[in-house]
Amino acid sequence: MATRAHRAPISLLVLLLASVTGVASKSFAITNNCEYTVWPGILSSAGSPGMDSTGFALAPGESRTMPVPAGWSGRLWGRTLCTTDPAGKFACVTGDCGSGRQDCAGGGAAPPATLAEFTMDGNDGMDFYDVSLVDGYNLPMLVAPEQQGAAAAAGGNCAPTGCVVDLNGACPGDLRVPSSTGGVACKSACEAFGTAQYCCSGEYGSPGTCRPSAYSQFFKNACPRAYSYAYDDATSTFTCAGAVSAYAITFCPSTTSVKSAGSNAEAPAGLPLINGTMVYQGGDQFVGAGAAARPALDLAAVLVGVAALALARPMPR
Template identity: 50%
Template sequence: MEAMLRSLLFLSAIFFFFFVSVEVSATTMTLYNKCRHPVWPGIQPGAGKPVLARGGFKLPPNKAYTLRLPAGWSGRVWGRHGCSFDAAGRGKCATGDCGGALFCNGIGGTPPATLAEITLGNDQDFYDVSLVDGYNLAISITPFRGTGKCSYAGCVSDLNTICPVGLQVRSHDNRSVVACKSACSAFNSPRYCCTGSFGSPNSCKPTAYSRIFKTACPKAYSYAYDDPTSIATCTRGSYLVTFCPHH
């Protein structure tokens, strides 16, 4: 009996060591909802990368969900809000909707939506929070367990409260601003979209609209060529993506 007990304890220790080692060495992305309302995260992989967690799920307030990221994975995460789905997963969201489905399955979100973007590399990971497709919820990315600069990225300000009238997306009852369009989406002009003759960093410069975003959220992409102050790097880190980090 004692020998069996010792054997079980030994096996338990081995399994514990194995799982802790895997957990420490694996890259994870934890999605944490600090909002006062539910958020339905959407997850879209980069080309050729696997879909994680069927591309979307419901995350109640003050709950977290951890995903293990495959080596070399890249993709984007955004928060959908004001969603309603039936038992079959069909429905819609007030912001960030992905084809009227609970499980986005690789489909991107309908702008405007704040994006958390990440690309895992062998030597360095790249990550950022982007307002290029507009804003709906505050998002931050905080790395941990990595080496290098591993700086924080995000937009913690509520841009819906300062969104210019021409960019506002209002609720169905018209009582509140639920999202803020990018100037590109609102006006579809090469100057704001960095296309055509404005399709290079030298010709596409900040605009009055992108400066509003940048002033409120200096650690986020405010327009397509806002690279120097917006992209962050870390080596072999794991990442905490927080919705409504200011709450």
């Protein structure tokens, strides 16, 4: 009896320690398929258990698997064109987190940056995730759940998502972040212009008043499953049940990796991972598959055709 009396609090203590320290329930398999080094950055949400690392380097072709604590929520992104100055300060041209080091240490991504956002073990034990272009775009990214049987998909909208085409070259001129070698990132309209209408703030701070703009449609047409503006929830939030043990996060996914992730499979939202139907005709014309040419609505819509051309070329490895 004495032994049993002591076992209960010990078991309770173990459970409490597990909840505090954040026992890993899943993992992220992060791969850099770009032709250049990418420095992933990680920011945990307030009150969330932390990750083992908040930033590191991935050379071209390199991968790293990270345990994800139970109940973790936060965001992950890729930093590019990073250097260390003579004083030892680390900084990146895109996605910089302001820490002055490879690890972000609580700093978030400076826009524009392609963001993967997660809430693990949320309502009913579901994982919620999305890829967001609300803060702009800096490189292609694919998030694909690794499903374990039918139980994984049965829990909801469990499918790959991301923005897997290179939009930097097709980015509208007033959103483009230029460099000596071309565009390196594409701002959101909110970042570029700072108005309430584009930022979904003030009198535009509700789903009924903040509507898609020509600029957000540029992102949405090229990357149908990614968030394109603040209230793009219906077609951009994905959920998986607890049977998913890992998420593969790939920067610059190749055409092979996109196909293996199920790019042609439609999510329950009815949207493909890639919009491959738009073809640039030149001037102010573009067509969809099986449709006659029609005038472009605006510059952003025309440029979507340019983005679609990237699908005909092999993605960087």
